[in-house]
Amino acid sequence: MSIVKTENLSKVYNPDTVPVHALKDVTLSFEQGEFTSVVGPSGSGKTTLLNMIGGLDKPTSGSVEIDGFVITGLKDSKLIDFRLNNIGFVFQHYNLIPVFTAFENVSFIMLLQKRDKKELKQRAEELLKAVGLGDRMDAIPSKMSGGQQQRVAVARALASEPKFILADEPTANLDSEAAMNLLDIMEVMNRDKNITFIFSTHDQRVIDRARRVITMVDGAIYSDEVKEVALVNN
Amino acid sequence: MKTILIIAWRNIWRHPARSGVLLAAVIAGLWAGVVTVGTMNGLLQQRVDYVIDSELAHVQIHHPEFLAERRPGDYIPGHQQIFDWLGNDDRVKAFSPRTMADGMIQSPLKTSGVRIRGIDVPMETQTTTFHNHLTEGDYLNAGTRNPILLGKALADDHKMEIGDRVVLFFEDTSGELTSVAFNIAGFFNSASTDYDQRNVLVRSSDLMPLLAGYTHYHEIAISLHGDANPAQVAADLNAAFQGIEAETWRELSPELNTLVELGGVMLYIVTIVIMLALAFGILNTMLMALFERMREIGMLMSIGMSRSRVFMMILIESIILTLGGALAGMLLAWGSIYHLSGSGVNFGMFADGIAELGWDHMIYPVLSMPEYITILGLVVFVTMISSLYPAIKAIRINPLEAAKQV
Numbered sequence A: 001m002s003i004v005k006t007e008n009l010s011k012v013y014n015p016d017t018v019p020v021h022a023l024k025d026v027t028l029s030f031e032q033g034e035f036t037s038v039v040g041p042s043g044s045g046k047t048t049l050l051n052m053i054g055g056l057d058k059p060t061s062g063s064v065e066i067d068g069f070v071i072t073g074l075k076d077s078k079l080i081d082f083r084l085n086n087i088g089f090v091f092q093h094y095n096l097i098p099v100f101t102a103f104e105n106v107s108f109i110m111l112l113q114k115r116d117k118k119e120l121k122q123r124a125e126e127l128l129k130a131v132g133l134g135d136r137m138d139a140i141p142s143k144m145s146g147g148q149q150q151r152v153a154v155a156r157a158l159a160s161e162p163k164f165i166l167a168d169e170p171t172a173n174l175d176s177e178a179a180m181n182l183l184d185i186m187e188v189m190n191r192d193k194n195i196t197f198i199f200s201t202h203d204q205r206v207i208d209r210a211r212r213v214i215t216m217v218d219g220a221i222y223s224d225e226v227k228e229v230a231l232v233n234n
Numbered sequence B: 001m002k003t004i005l006i007i008a009w010r011n012i013w014r015h016p017a018r019s020g021v022l023l024a025a026v027i028a029g030l031w032a033g034v035v036t037v038g039t040m041n042g043l044l045q046q047r048v049d050y051v052i053d054s055e056l057a058h059v060q061i062h063h064p065e066f067l068a069e070r071r072p073g074d075y076i077p078g079h080q081q082i083f084d085w086l087g088n089d090d091r092v093k094a095f096s097p098r099t100m101a102d103g104m105i106q107s108p109l110k111t112s113g114v115r116i117r118g119i120d121v122p123m124e125t126q127t128t129t130f131h132n133h134l135t136e137g138d139y140l141n142a143g144t145r146n147p148i149l150l151g152k153a154l155a156d157d158h159k160m161e162i163g164d165r166v167v168l169f170f171e172d173t174s175g176e177l178t179s180v181a182f183n184i185a186g187f188f189n190s191a192s193t194d195y196d197q198r199n200v201l202v203r204s205s206d207l208m209p210l211l212a213g214y215t216h217y218h219e220i221a222i223s224l225h226g227d228a229n230p231a232q233v234a235a236d237l238n239a240a241f242q243g244i245e246a247e248t249w250r251e252l253s254p255e256l257n258t259l260v261e262l263g264g265v266m267l268y269i270v271t272i273v274i275m276l277a278l279a280f281g282i283l284n285t286m287l288m289a290l291f292e293r294m295r296e297i298g299m300l301m302s303i304g305m306s307r308s309r310v311f312m313m314i315l316i317e318s319i320i321l322t323l324g325g326a327l328a329g330m331l332l333a334w335g336s337i338y339h340l341s342g343s344g345v346n347f348g349m350f351a352d353g354i355a356e357l358g359w360d361h362m363i364y365p366v367l368s369m370p371e372y373i374t375i376l377g378l379v380v381f382v383t384m385i386s387s388l389y390p391a392i393k394a395i396r397i398n399p400l401e402a403a404k405q406v
């Protein structure tokens, strides 16, 4: 069964004034363990699509189903809860709570999930080590580089044990070394733990790392390719 | 919950200067407000005590019609039983019977209307502090026949000296006009010039025979021990005796009662004004803090922080900040008032003006426990209200809109 399915998903912004058709009849599905990049020119609807899948925005028509559960039409408060327990998010920026350390940022989401305290501490430490920040656990975001902050965000997204991780341009604010480093970590998580990643990007080198590339133009799917070669690299 | 508390706490110290200024403002505002109210209260209390101590006392007994009609014949029936009752009641500190007449005072210069108050000097001395107002002469215990005390103001009007003789005219209980000569034994200078011009003091033992051939009193002033309730004593007296009316100082002196009530109203007004100013400060600071953190709150809601938790986070932040400041301010105020209630505040620079009105230049601020609790209640209320607004604003944030803010 698909982990994410969209059915004729459309989104029209400002329907009453100057309508913008940001998504047009998008039907897609994503499987467990995918490492997928959504690409396309600026304004093509990548963010809009990711927001729909992530339950952050509501479609004008069509539906989104996550792991067999239709989230379209859920109440706001139900959606927040759903996001907490099912979807991991990595944003382009402002990912972290500035007054919390890396460790606290990762623990926080598990506290929201009301997890056992001991398990939570251990898990946060493990995840921060896994993203290469074992020695930066007590640093607050402003004392970390952009790349380190994004890695904390990945650790945070993983901490909640989501069904998949959505990342809208996670590398846009990073230099290429940090971007590749972040991709390395995402790839390892994908390969070793079978974590599903769906991310948008403009960066060709990031696109090259994806195993499936969905190209959008003008709010519609232009192409959807699966690259078998990517696996051979390792 | 603990985590939310930690976030709130750290967020407060994210801008130490801003939070510090707000905290300082809340502390200073509350401190100033409470001390002001305390001082005002002290002033009123002093005024009330002054009037009660110097003449009014806590409870007075009269013939039910005496205060309205002032007929010499409306004296207190069965005063001896009342004296016995008062002498046996633990709540009564002292009492003083008075015989009174309204009449005229005549000097060679002119004639003025006066109230003649006949007192029993030893009893009056135990009951009131009127003797403190004596500026010259002694308290009617001179060997002279028919001694009289005049207000300094009245004596000046008549250009009278100690030892001079004046004539009093008044009606006796049978309605006959009587005139008797009295010798000036001293002067008093009380709170009010008006009082000094309209009242003269004589011994009741001198006045009584001139009014009637038997012992009779028109007024009994009763001073109580500190913790006794005047209203209760008055009620007990009214229940125990027929043909009299016992009233408390609040009933006897509506002006004084109004003054006390005014003090209560002022307490509310000052507190509310201060709290309003604080509320705006709180709102302003919290909205500023909120505006800066729109994206962050949007992010928190995106990753799954529920609105109720966001609400609590912001609410707790403002509550810690303001209630913390308010409590500190109140504690400081309490300390100041405690200290000042011992040492007093010297208003000596205005002393001339206020002494004329019978006010002391030393004011001892006081605030009772219920008043502290009232202020605290208002503070908590205003804090809650002004903290709710930013919190409500926070949960209205749309995560997607917030993410777009630059």
Ligand SMILES: Nc1ncnc2c1ncn2[C@@H]1O[C@H](COP(=O)(O)OP(=O)(O)OP(=O)(O)O)[C@@H](O)[C@H]1O
Residues within 6 Å of the ligand: A013, A014, A020, A021, A022, A040, A041, A042, A043, A044, A045, A046, A047, A048, A049
């Ligand atoms: N809130 C909104 N109101 C109106 N129009 C919007 C809104 N959000 C997005 N759009 C419009 O919808 C279209 C798709 O926007 P979207 O942000 O999804 O593009 P994108 O592919 O993510 O672009 P970028 O690469 O620049 O991030 C654009 O034309 C955009 O202007």
Ligand SMILES: [Mg+2]
Residues within 6 Å of the ligand: A046, A047, A048, A168
């Ligand atoms: Mg975008």
